[in-house]
Amino acid sequence: MKTTLLTVLVMGMLSPAPTWSAERGALLPPSRTVCNQQATAAQITGDARKVYIRNCLQNRQSAPRDKSLTPREQQMKKCSAQTQMLDGDERRRAAGDCMAQSGW
Numbered sequence: 001m002k003t004t005l006l007t008v009l010v011m012g013m014l015s016p017a018p019t020w021s022a023e024r025g026a027l028l029p030p031s032r033t034v035c036n037q038q039a040t041a042a043q044i045t046g047d048a049r050k051v052y053i054r055n056c057l058q059n060r061q062s063a064p065r066d067k068s069l070t071p072r073e074q075q076m077k078k079c080s081a082q083t084q085m086l087d088g089d090e091r092r093r094a095a096g097d098c099m100a101q102s103g104w
Contacts, residue, residue: 031057075102 035056039049069077079098083091 072104075099075104 032053035053038056039052042052044052076095076099079095079102082098083094086094
């Protein structure tokens with residue numbers, strides 16, 4: 001009885017593992033494939049290829065998304081630029097006043 005229960009418990013714990021790896025694998029290969037194709041096209045081999053692919057994958061993961069700023073974010077950026085020469089609480093107050101004057 002204990003063996004059966006232990007077997008069922010272990011099987012239950014291991015069954016979600018392929019699902020997690022499948023989801024993760026579905027996200028990674030396209031980027032890896034693209035980086036691999038670029039390395040092949042550039043005829044990079046050996047350790048240089050490993051370094052190239054590692055850097056390529058890191059750049060793909062950390063590449064900024066095309067994101068336009070909302071009107072509020074644009075105003076915050078503008079106010080931040082205007083108060084850049086100030087420090088600490090004085091800067092915070094000036095930025096808050098700038099945002100308040102603009103209606104935010």
